[in-house]
Amino acid sequence: MDHIGITIPDIEAATRFLVEAFDAEPIYDSVKRTDPTVEGSEPENILSLAHGTKITAVRMMKLRVGPGIELFEMKGPEQGQPVRPSDFGLQHFALYVDDIEAAIAQFEKAGGTMFSRPQPLMFPTEVGKGNFFCYGRMPWGTVVEFISLPSSMPYENDTSLRRWRPYV
Template sequence: MKTTVRGIDHIGITVPDIEQATLFFEKAFGAQVIYCSVEPGSQNIDHTAQQHTLRLFPGTKIRAIRMLCLPSGPGIELFEMHGPEQGHPARASDFGLQHFALYVDDFSQAIAAFTDAGGKMFTEPKPLTFPDEQGEGNAFCYGQTPWGSVVELISWPSPMPYEKKTTLRRWKP
C-alpha cells in the first residue's frame, strides 16, 4: 500500500508552565526554541476556535504555544493551557499516548542531564529483553518530567534480531 506519510513531524505536550517546560527540555535534552506560535500573555489567539480544533474542555484557555527542536528527530510542541477541568498525565495503563522515547548514546550523561533539569528516574538502564530487540548494549530506562509526562531513554548500538526477518527498520538517529 502506498502512503504519503513520511514520519512523525512533532509531538504535542500540554504543560502547566511553558517557561519551566522549555528550560527542562533545553537542560535535559539540548532542545532549542524554533518559534513561539503564541507568546505568554498574548491575546492573539481565538480560544473558541482552539476549543473546537483541539476538542478542549469548555472554558480552557491556551496561554502559550512554543515549538522546540531536538538535535535529531521530530519537534516538540509545548502547549500551556489552563482550564476548569484538567487531569494528570496518562499512565502507561491509560488509553492514548503514554510516553515518548529519546535515543541516547550515553545513559549516564543523559540521566544526569535529565535529573539535573528536574526529572525523576523510575528505573536504571536495563537490557532490552524482548526477543526481537536483544543485543549487546541494547538498553532502556524510564523517568518522569517535572509535570508528570513519562519519558523513555533508549539505545540500541547492536543490530536487533528482528532485522533478520524483515527489511523494515525502526527509525534511528
C-alpha cells in the same frame, strides 16, 4: 514524525527543563504570554478542548536529533493528571541516545525523575549487546523513554524493514 505536542502548566519552566535535560532550543512562539489568549468555540472545536479552556502560550522546541516538541500552556476547568504507561492513549515518547548514563545524569540534574536504571531491552525481538532502555518522568508528569540500540536485533533476521535510528 514532525513533532509531539505536550500540555504543560508553565511554559518557561518547561522550556528551561527541556533546554537543560535535552539541549533543546526554542525555535519560535506561536502564542506568547503577552498575546491575547486563544479561547472560545473555534479552538475548542478544532482541538477538542474542554469548554472554557484558554491557550495562554505555545512554543515550538527543537531537539538535536528527532522531532520537535510543541509546548502548550493551557488553563482550563477540566485538566487531568498526566497519564501513566498503563492508561489508554499516548503514554510516552522515546529519545534515542548514544550514552544512556550521560543522558540520565543530564535529565536528573534538570529535575527529571527516573523510574529505573538502564536495563537490557525486555522483548526477545530487540535484545542485543548494549541495547538498553529506561523510563523517567518530566517535572510536569510526561513520561519519556531513553533508548540506545548500538547492536542489531533478532527481528532483523526475519524482515528487511528496520526501526528508525538517527544514523541509518
